[in-house]
Amino acid sequence: MGEMLDDFPEPELFTLNCPTQQILDVIADKWSVIVLYCLAYRSRRYTEIQRRIEGISQKVLTQTLRKLERHGLIERQVLSEMPPNVEYSLTALGKTLIDPLLGIANWSRKYFEEVEAARDRYEQQQV
Amino acid sequence: MGEMLDDFPEPELFTLNCPTQQILDVIADKWSVIVLYCLAYRSRRYTEIQRRIEGISQKVLTQTLRKLERHGLIERQVLSEMPPNVEYSLTALGKTLIDPLLGIANWSRKYFEEVEAARDRYEQQQV
DNA sequence: CGGTATCCAGACCGATACTG
DNA sequence: CAGTATCGGTCTGGATACCG
Numbered sequence: 001m002g003e004m005l006d007d008f009p010e011p012e013l014f015t016l017n018c019p020t021q022q023i024l025d026v027i028a029d030k031w032s033v034i035v036l037y038c039l040a041y042r043s044r045r046y047t048e049i050q051r052r053i054e055g056i057s058q059k060v061l062t063q064t065l066r067k068l069e070r071h072g073l074i075e076r077q078v079l080s081e082m083p084p085n086v087e088y089s090l091t092a093l094g095k096t097l098i099d100p101l102l103g104i105a106n107w108s109r110k111y112f113e114e115v116e117a118a119r120d121r122y123e124q125q126q127v
Numbered sequence: 128m129g130e131m132l133d134d135f136p137e138p139e140l141f142t143l144n145c146p147t148q149q150i151l152d153v154i155a156d157k158w159s160v161i162v163l164y165c166l167a168y169r170s171r172r173y174t175e176i177q178r179r180i181e182g183i184s185q186k187v188l189t190q191t192l193r194k195l196e197r198h199g200l201i202e203r204q205v206l207s208e209m210p211p212n213v214e215y216s217l218t219a220l221g222k223t224l225i226d227p228l229l230g231i232a233n234w235s236r237k238y239f240e241e242v243e244a245a246r247d248r249y250e251q252q253q254v
Numbered sequence: 255c256g257g258t259a260t261c262c263a264g265a266c267c268g269a270t271a272c273t274g
Numbered sequence: 275c276a277g278t279a280t281c282g283g284t285c286t287g288g289a290t291a292c293c294g
Contacts, residue, residue, distance in 0.1 A: 008168060013232055014161040016181035019239035020232045021161065026242070028155045030287095034141040034148065041135060046256050054143035057288055062257065072245025082294075084255040093241050100234045103227035105140055105147045112146035114220050115153070118199025173276050184268055189277065209274070211275040 026071050031056055031064045033101055036090070039074060040098050043089030073097060153198050158183055158191045160228055163217070166201060167225050170216030200224060 014020050027033055031053070038044065038052050050061055065088060068074040073094035079085040090098070141147055154160055158180070165171065165179050177188055192215060195201045200221035206212040217225070 013236075014164045014180075020235040023231070023235035023239065023242065024157070024160060028157065028160065030151070030155065033151060033155065037141045050256095053141075058257075059289090060287060063287095070246055070249045071242050072249075073242075080255095082255090084257075084294085086256060093238060093245070096238065097234060100227075100230035103230040104150070107224060107227045108147040108150035109140075111220060111223065112150065115150065115198045115200075118220070119197055122197045122199075177276095185277075186269090187267065190267095207275095209275090211274085211277075213276060 026067065026073075027097075029064075031060060032068060033104070035061070035064050035068060036073065036094060036097065036101060037105070039088060039090045039094070043077075043087045046086050046088070049088065068094070153194065153200075154224075156191075158187060159195060160231070162188070162191050162195060163200065163221060163224065163228060164232070166215060166217045166221070170204075170214045173213050173215070176215065195221070 012018055027036070034053055034056075035049065038049055044052070046061075046065075049065075050056065050058065053061070056064075065074065065076070069076050069088075072091055075089050075091050077087045077089070079087055139145055154163070161180055161183075162176065165176055171179070173188075173192075176192075177183065177185065180188070183191075192201065192203070196203050196215075199218055202216050202218050204214045204216070206214055
């Protein structure tokens with residue numbers, strides 16, 4: 001009686017297929033966050049994005065763009081067919097996501113060296 | 128002269144192997160964020176985590192825990208060998224990450240339905 | 255320029271069996 | 275209880291070729 005069944009203030013916050021998990025399925029991958037940030041300050045053409053984001057292949061960039069478009073975070077606008085000219089931009093919805101993403105980015109810059117140091121320490125002990 | 132070379136306020140924020148990208152390599156996967164949140168309010172035993180997080184396999188849970196430990200975000204403490212009793216908890220560093228993660232979670236809950244609606248709309252047009 | 259299509263290697267992941 | 279080991283299938287991601 002009076003037993004605490006659960007100590008999560010919001011139990012449904014990270015359960016199976018909850019909103020958070022479904023959103024993570026969209027943006028928690030290698031490139032999505034970077035692509036979103038790349039569009040944060042203005043719309044950009046396909047090649048411009050590819051040039052900006054070092055190390056992303058054409059196939060993966062296209063996949064990532066399609067996925068973000070599919071979920072309403074970015075918009076694809078064909079300005080001309082020939083020569084091709086396609087512009088990508090954040091939707092109103094996508095813009096609201098930038099702030100939370102910057103929260104992660106700021107944390108990364110602030111604590112990056114601690115994470116590195118921890119990794120080095122861990123590595124040492126495995127030897 | 129006076130030409131704007133770049134319109135990013137922080138150009139190095141998402142470049143190749145920048146802090147943000149390296150941190151994303153650690154936490155931007157299917158389970159890391161959920162495991163971190165699972166430990167947000169107190170330490171937990173292995174099985175407790177596994178029970179809480181529906182759908183995660185033993186192997187993937189162990190991998191995720193090791194990875195987070197390796198990067199200094201959680202701590203593994205062996206309380207007894209036989210019977211085995213292992214507790215996982217956030218480190219001080221890991222605790223500082225919870226707030227930014229909740230930023231993502233709160234966004235997810237607020238805008239989840241818009242994302243779903245966008246996906247449905249996109250699906251319709253593909254038909 | 256902005257893609258698609260295809261092939262292939264490696265990473266990932268779940269299921270199962272086993273263990274101190 | 276808290277894992278490790280192994281095996282297959284899947285999914286991802288890069289490279290290359292091609293196209294309107």
